[in-house]
Amino acid sequence: MKLRLAMYDRKFSVLFERYFQALTRTLEAPAFSRFVLEARDLLQDLSLRGGKRMRVALLHEAARLVTDEPVAGLDEAALSIKLLQTHALIHDDIIDNSPTRRGGPSTYYAYRARLPHHPQAALGLALLAGDLALNLSQQVLMDSAATLALRHGMVGIQLHAARAMFTGQIADMERDFTSLPDEDMLHSVAEYKSARYSALAPMQLGLLAAGERPTRFHTALHRYTRSIGISEQMRDDYQDLYGDAAAMGKPTGTDIRDGRRNYAVRAILTAATDEERALVESILGSPDCTDAEISAVADVGRRHDVPRELREQMRHFAQQAAAEAASWRHHWREDAVAFFERLPAWSLERTS
Amino acid sequence: MKLRLAMYDRKFSVLFERYFQALTRTLEAPAFSRFVLEARDLLQDLSLRGGKRMRVALLHEAARLVTDEPVAGLDEAALSIKLLQTHALIHDDIIDNSPTRRGGPSTYYAYRARLPHHPQAALGLALLAGDLALNLSQQVLMDSAATLALRHGMVGIQLHAARAMFTGQIADMERDFTSLPDEDMLHSVAEYKSARYSALAPMQLGLLAAGERPTRFHTALHRYTRSIGISEQMRDDYQDLYGDAAAMGKPTGTDIRDGRRNYAVRAILTAATDEERALVESILGSPDCTDAEISAVADVGRRHDVPRELREQMRHFAQQAAAEAASWRHHWREDAVAFFERLPAWSLERTS
Numbered sequence: 001m002k003l004r005l006a007m008y009d010r011k012f013s014v015l016f017e018r019y020f021q022a023l024t025r026t027l028e029a030p031a032f033s034r035f036v037l038e039a040r041d042l043l044q045d046l047s048l049r050g051g052k053r054m055r056v057a058l059l060h061e062a063a064r065l066v067t068d069e070p071v072a073g074l075d076e077a078a079l080s081i082k083l084l085q086t087h088a089l090i091h092d093d094i095i096d097n098s099p100t101r102r103g104g105p106s107t108y109y110a111y112r113a114r115l116p117h118h119p120q121a122a123l124g125l126a127l128l129a130g131d132l133a134l135n136l137s138q139q140v141l142m143d144s145a146a147t148l149a150l151r152h153g154m155v156g157i158q159l160h161a162a163r164a165m166f167t168g169q170i171a172d173m174e175r176d177f178t179s180l181p182d183e184d185m186l187h188s189v190a191e192y193k194s195a196r197y198s199a200l201a202p203m204q205l206g207l208l209a210a211g212e213r214p215t216r217f218h219t220a221l222h223r224y225t226r227s228i229g230i231s232e233q234m235r236d237d238y239q240d241l242y243g244d245a246a247a248m249g250k251p252t253g254t255d256i257r258d259g260r261r262n263y264a265v266r267a268i269l270t271a272a273t274d275e276e277r278a279l280v281e282s283i284l285g286s287p288d289c290t291d292a293e294i295s296a297v298a299d300v301g302r303r304h305d306v307p308r309e310l311r312e313q314m315r316h317f318a319q320q321a322a323a324e325a326a327s328w329r330h331h332w333r334e335d336a337v338a339f340f341e342r343l344p345a346w347s348l349e350r351t352s
Numbered sequence: 353m354k355l356r357l358a359m360y361d362r363k364f365s366v367l368f369e370r371y372f373q374a375l376t377r378t379l380e381a382p383a384f385s386r387f388v389l390e391a392r393d394l395l396q397d398l399s400l401r402g403g404k405r406m407r408v409a410l411l412h413e414a415a416r417l418v419t420d421e422p423v424a425g426l427d428e429a430a431l432s433i434k435l436l437q438t439h440a441l442i443h444d445d446i447i448d449n450s451p452t453r454r455g456g457p458s459t460y461y462a463y464r465a466r467l468p469h470h471p472q473a474a475l476g477l478a479l480l481a482g483d484l485a486l487n488l489s490q491q492v493l494m495d496s497a498a499t500l501a502l503r504h505g506m507v508g509i510q511l512h513a514a515r516a517m518f519t520g521q522i523a524d525m526e527r528d529f530t531s532l533p534d535e536d537m538l539h540s541v542a543e544y545k546s547a548r549y550s551a552l553a554p555m556q557l558g559l560l561a562a563g564e565r566p567t568r569f570h571t572a573l574h575r576y577t578r579s580i581g582i583s584e585q586m587r588d589d590y591q592d593l594y595g596d597a598a599a600m601g602k603p604t605g606t607d608i609r610d611g612r613r614n615y616a617v618r619a620i621l622t623a624a625t626d627e628e629r630a631l632v633e634s635i636l637g638s639p640d641c642t643d644a645e646i647s648a649v650a651d652v653g654r655r656h657d658v659p660r661e662l663r664e665q666m667r668h669f670a671q672q673a674a675a676e677a678a679s680w681r682h683h684w685r686e687d688a689v690a691f692f693e694r695l696p697a698w699s700l701e702r703t704s
Contacts, residue, residue: 028512029519030540035526036519091483095476121525124447127479128525131443131486132518138490139511142504152494152504159491160380166484167381167388173473173480174387188382 001346004339008057012078013048019079019140020044038114039129042107043136047086049102054347055081055202062206064336065328073146073154073209080158081202083137088165088197090130094123095169096258100250134162146209153208161201168192180269181261187230195229224324228344231317235348237262238310241298253294259285264310268297271304318344353698356691360409364430365400371431371492372396390466391481394459395488399438402454406699407433407554414558416688417680425498425506425561432510433554435489440517440549442482446475447521448610452602486514498561505560513553520544532621533613539582547581576676580696583669587700589614590662593650605646611637616662620649623656670696 020040029036056078063071092098093106100106105113107129111122141154172189175181203221204214214221239248240255241264255262261269265284269277280300283293301307325340372392381388408430415423444450445458452458457465459481463474493506524541527533555573556566566573591600592607593616607614613621617636621629632652635645653659677692 027519028516030523030537030544032537032540033519033523033526035522039522091479095472095479097472120447120449121528124525125522127443127447128518128522131483132515132522134483134486135511135515135518138507139515142508142511148500148504152500155490155507156494159487159494163484163487163491164380166480166487167379167385170387170391170477170480170484171382171385173476174385176473185382185384188384192382 001339001342004061005053005057008060009053012053012056012082015075015078016044016048016082020047023136035125039125039132042110042129043083043086043133045104045110046089046101046107047082049104053082055085055198058199058202059206061336061339062203063210064206064339065332066207066210066212068333071206071209073144073150074206076140076144076146077154077202077205077209079140080137080154081205083133083140084158084162084165084197087130087133087137087162090126090133092169094126094130095173103250137162150209154205157201157204157208157214161197164192164196165194168194168196176259176261178261181266183266186233186263186266187226190230190233191226194233195225199225199228220324220328224321224340227317227321227324228347231314231321231344232347234263234310234314234317237264238307238314240264241294241301242307242310253289253291253297256284256294256297257287257289263313264301264306267306267310268301268304271306272300276300276303314348315345318348353691353694356413357405357409360412361405364405364408364434367427367430368396368400368434372399375488387477391477391484394462394481395435395438395485397456397462398441398453398459399434401456405434407437407550410551410554411558413688413691414555415562416558416691417684418559418562418564420685423558423561425496425502426558428492428496428498429506429554429557429561431492432489432506433557435485435492436510436514436517436549439482439485439489439514442478442485444521446478446482447525455602489514502561506557509553509556509560509566513549516544516548517546520546520548528611528613530613533618535618538585538615538618539578542582542585543578546585547577551577551580572676572680576673576692579669579673579676580699583666583673583696584699586615586662586666586669589616590659590666592616593646593653594659594662605641605643605649608636608646608649609639609641615665616653616658619658619662620653620656623658623661624652628652628655666700667697670700 020043023040024037027036027040059074059077059081063074089101090107093101094108097108098106099109106126108122108126111125111129112119115122115125138155138158141151141158144151144154146154168189168191171185172193175185175189178185200221203225207214207217237255240252240262243252245252255265261284265280268280272280280297283289283297286293321344322341325337325343328337328340372395375392376389379388379392411429411433412426415426441453442459445453446460449460450458451461458478460474460478463477463481464471467474467477490507490510493503493510496503496506498506520541520543523537524545527537527541530537552573555577559566559569589607592604592614595604597604607617613636617632620632624632632649635641635649638645673696674693677689677695680689680692
């Protein structure tokens, strides 16, 4: 598992490096502009700065469900997936006003550092860098040497995925205006906001490039990627409160400070006594609350066994995904099916 | 001229109304979300709220350069053009922190009014509504009943146009960090930031849909749309300082307050004495400067005959565009050529 992921990782890093080098020449822009080159640099920097490359593995393994021969279009699909992700991170960090991302500055705050007296210009430039990444994520598919039909199909998949992400993010913000969101709401947000573009679309792209019609497997793919998406979202929410800040490379409690009514917060609010609930509500959404207050929220959860409950739930959804993948054996290749079967549990173990 | 534009306008309004009605059903989104429907409403509201529909006329007239038969794909191209424009306005109003647009609230400030205690959420929702409009501007082309090759070609044109706009906007912000931008810089910004997506792309789409290869006419189309783009940018910059606020439906002097080093500001700074230049620089970029201070800047220009110089220059570029169009007679249809020939002067006369 780990070996295979590392292989995709190496291959992809070379590809991405080459892509951004070529972009310096091919990106049409006003000749005088140094800011455009700077935007290109910031896109490259964020894209290459760590981040699990799970999406690229999903793409390649989905093609391997069908064939172990080389498949045209996968390189461009991989670039498209990463550029869409880069777009999502940049706009997300504007939406959340986040200074950091993957152990470095967010693109927004990189611009703020460059233009310390012009925060509004920094906001504008970050927004445009994000727009540019979105555009490039589609252009790279248009420029593929694959057949017209495949290129067109891939563009369609990525447009669909990006749209799901936008509506999912809108719904995600709506969630935080709901005092106690129900589970279906959280599942739906996890599916739209992340599973669709980071798991479903890579799998669809891989299958399409390998000559399969992804619409034939609509239900199977949705079931698998939705379960894995929910499981991973639960893990993220769990770790934001109960994780190890040092191991994650980012502080805990940011969701509490930002007033995010995520899986962990929902579980705590549901289990809490009236008095505890009042305490949690008084801390939730206070940007300047102390670490001790964050701990107090975490302790309310601990008293009601919320951490264990969350771990069980995320395992449940991971198992659900694995069971779905196991059912693919009769029409797809064994070693790739085994990858999809093991992935959900592996993805949880890595970090929890 | 006016009649023909009014006809496109009527036809397009019906088309757009129908498109947004269908979108309520077809836009896939988390089922619980009211915010997504609200975003849809705000996109419709901004898209239908006035705004010259010149781009749609350019599209149809470009097809009529080739044929006066009905042409498949034009309706979707028109929707795509308007949705890209809607995207541009929404993100632009975030970048500029503009409360108003076309005599109503900007999308950003519409959200601020709905969520008065959550300015950060308002920013995020507006940004996402803009992202959604960009996505829809491409999806509508994918969903056209035109041939695969035409759909793909149209998507390529719009991706190219959007990318030019993004790099043009980045370069536009860079311009304002240049104490005295040279003319080429301003021309280049006008071309990338607006002419490419609002004039070049509509013409390319119309020609492509009508069966012409737009790349064959690369130079002619670039020359025409660049000249018209520069001419119209000059008119906008002129009017921002010397226009009639009541007739325009927006206040004058916003560019001065925002520190935009546009054609008018450049001309004034170039003509001014040292003392006058110091005065202009002291006012430029002061968001709270008074109307009297704006008038003082305008008066510096008047003393050096800047308004007349600007009017002459915008006419020069309009004439250049008209001369280019006149040269199209030997390979394109007369009445459409005549439209493109008259358009530049007409576009200036309407408002200056």
